[in-house]
Amino acid sequence: MKNYLSFNRNEWAALAPANRVQVSKEELAKVKSLGDVIDLTDVHEIYTTLVGYLHLMFENKRHAQADSMRFLHKTTKTAPFIIGISGSVAVGKSTTARLLQLLLSRTYPDLKIHLMTTDGFLYNNAELAQRNLMPRKGFPESYNMQLLSDFLSDVLAGKEDIVYPLYSQELSDIVPGKYGHVKRPDILIMEGINTLQLPESGQMVTSDFFDFSIYIDAKEDLIESWYMQRFTKIMEMNKNKPDNFYYELANGPRTAALQLAEETWQMVNLVNLREYIAPTKTRASLILHKTTGHVIDRILLRRF
Ligand SMILES: Nc1ncnc2c1ncn2[C@@H]1O[C@H](COP(=O)(O)OP(=O)(O)O)[C@@H](O)[C@H]1O
Numbered sequence: 001m002k003n004y005l006s007f008n009r010n011e012w013a014a015l016a017p018a019n020r021v022q023v024s025k026e027e028l029a030k031v032k033s034l035g036d037v038i039d040l041t042d043v044h045e046i047y048t049t050l051v052g053y054l055h056l057m058f059e060n061k062r063h064a065q066a067d068s069m070r071f072l073h074k075t076t077k078t079a080p081f082i083i084g085i086s087g088s089v090a091v092g093k094s095t096t097a098r099l100l101q102l103l104l105s106r107t108y109p110d111l112k113i114h115l116m117t118t119d120g121f122l123y124n125n126a127e128l129a130q131r132n133l134m135p136r137k138g139f140p141e142s143y144n145m146q147l148l149s150d151f152l153s154d155v156l157a158g159k160e161d162i163v164y165p166l167y168s169q170e171l172s173d174i175v176p177g178k179y180g181h182v183k184r185p186d187i188l189i190m191e192g193i194n195t196l197q198l199p200e201s202g203q204m205v206t207s208d209f210f211d212f213s214i215y216i217d218a219k220e221d222l223i224e225s226w227y228m229q230r231f232t233k234i235m236e237m238n239k240n241k242p243d244n245f246y247y248e249l250a251n252g253p254r255t256a257a258l259q260l261a262e263e264t265w266q267m268v269n270l271v272n273l274r275e276y277i278a279p280t281k282t283r284a285s286l287i288l289h290k291t292t293g294h295v296i297d298r299i300l301l302r303r304f
């Protein structure tokens with residue numbers, strides 16, 4: 001990894017700017033996905049520096065855009081700063097994304113920050129079944145990449161109100177008739193397993209639109225344990241909701257449910273990680289490496 005600067009926790013924490021944001025345990029509790037505890041020390045030792053660095057990149061882009069427009073004698077709306085977050089299923093992308101949104105908006109209250117996931121650009125289950133792609137959910141061909149690329153073009157073009165489909169992990173499907181709205185944010189955080197993938201043909205890809213990208217990295221067996229824990233938690237939370245995808249699993253034999261989760265990890269998500277997600281790691285501007293207990297132990301920042 002010659003093209004990355006490497007920092008351990010202490011070295012990274014020492015770079016934190018002075019304007020530290022105060023976040024309470026209660027606020028952090030709202031960020032956690034499913035009952036996990038996020039350590040306040042992570043906020044101080046990892047995220048304060050990260051938020052400061054992202055703001056520097058954000059300001060650089062604003063100035064560069066303004067200079068360029070001045071030179072060209074043009075006036076144009078400022079395009080949003082787009083941050084992509086990538087990594088395996090269950091590595092902690094959405095948790096990190098929510099934490100970044102909270103901290104960026106607390107540190108810079110004048111900025112409008114929108115958070116979204118690329119899960120909404122998966123084909124819905126009926127369409128996946130029709131294309132024989134159900135066992136390939138999450139793989140590149142299971143996403144409508146053209147729709148995602150068109151969506152990002154609209155975001156950068158500064159369209160006023162852009163709609164996008166929403167995915168529900170509890171339904172395990174696209175939510176019919178429900179949409180998210182992007183309304184000219186200053187910063188857009190987009191998380192998803194496919195955010196750093198390259199296209200099969202020459203079309204634009206998500207990373208072409210990113211100003212900064214983060215890859216969350218960890219050992220496979222750790223991610224597997226986080227996947228299994230999350231699966232169990234979602235199942236427990238939905239054991240009384242008959243409309244839910246997890247309802248029958250939660251009310252049947254526990255060993256069968258856990259076996260299904262284990263098989264899904266081994267045959268779908270782990271294969272996807274090895275073949276399509278991990279190879280995109282070295283395209284990221286920053287790699288956050290996690291160890292046991294989601295503790296970030298190394299930060300790699302791309303130099304070129
Ligand atoms: N920093 C963290 N501390 C504690 N638990 C975490 C942390 N980050 C993620 N988790 C837990 O790990 C699991 C996977 O995280 P999640 O954000 O859902 O992953 P992804 O979006 O990558 O699929 C969830 O149960 C989540 O609560």
Ligand SMILES: CC(C)(COP(=O)(O)O)[C@@H](O)C(=O)NCCC(=O)O
Binds near residue numbers: 093
């Ligand atoms: C929707 C996903 C592709 C994305 O997952 P995420 O990174 O949001 O956890 C994934 O949750 C998924 O459905 N994978 C297919 C196999 C499974 O059910 O886990």
